[in-house]
Amino acid sequence: MELLVASGVGVMTATGVYLLLRARTFPVIIGLALLSYAVNIFLFATGRLTTNLPPVISSTATAYTDPLPQALVLTAIVISFGMTAVIVVLALRAYLEAGTDEVDVGSVDTAEGERPGGSGGSGAGGDQA
Numbered sequence: 001m002e003l004l005v006a007s008g009v010g011v012m013t014a015t016g017v018y019l020l021l022r023a024r025t026f027p028v029i030i031g032l033a034l035l036s037y038a039v040n041i042f043l044f045a046t047g048r049l050t051t052n053l054p055p056v057i058s059s060t061a062t063a064y065t066d067p068l069p070q071a072l073v074l075t076a077i078v079i080s081f082g083m084t085a086v087i088v089v090l091a092l093r094a095y096l097e098a099g100t101d102e103v104d105v106g107s108v109d110t111a112e113g114e115r116p117g118g119s120g121g122s123g124a125g126g127d128q129a
Contacts, residue, residue, distance in 0.1 A: 001049050002045070002049060005041065005045050005049065006045075008041065009038050009041050009042050009045070012034050012035075012037055012038035012041070013034075013035060013038045015031070015034050016031045016032070016033075016034035016035035016038060017031065017035070018031070019031025019034065020032065020035070022103075023102055023103050023104065024101050024102060024103065025091040025094065025095065025101045025102075025103060026091070026101060028091075028103065029084065029087055029088060029091060032083075032084070032087065033080070033084055036076070036080040036083075036084075039076065040073045040076050040077060040080070043069050043072050043073050043076065044069050044070070044073045045069075046069050047065060047066040047067075047068065047069030047070065048065070048066065050063070050065050053065045055067040055070060
């Protein structure tokens with residue numbers, strides 16, 4: 001069982017890193033999600049993989065499962081969901097501003113002071129002679 005979980009964590013980590021290195025925003029978001037899932041499974045596996053054991057000590061139980069990794073994973077799931085929502089909104093805003101979903105858009109192609117969307121200039125004042 002441990003070999004299967006370790007292999008799953010390794011595959012998800014490798015896939016997440018591969019997707020993080022892509023030049024588009026959507027694969028980067030999926031890569032971050034896969035990395036967070038891999039970390040969650042790793043944290044959950046640190047509490048030893050046992051089945052049918054209670055997470056609290058009682059007089060009838062012969063052994064128990066450590067509840068700390070379960071609490072850490074539950075907290076990490078909530079945090080990663082919130083961060084994924086923030087990253088999706090930022091990626092959508094960047095796509096709407098730039099017109100493309102490339103990560104490094106505008107680094108070489110645009111002139112200094114000109115926005116990639118086409119509306120250049122410094123704002124309300126315009127060019128003064």
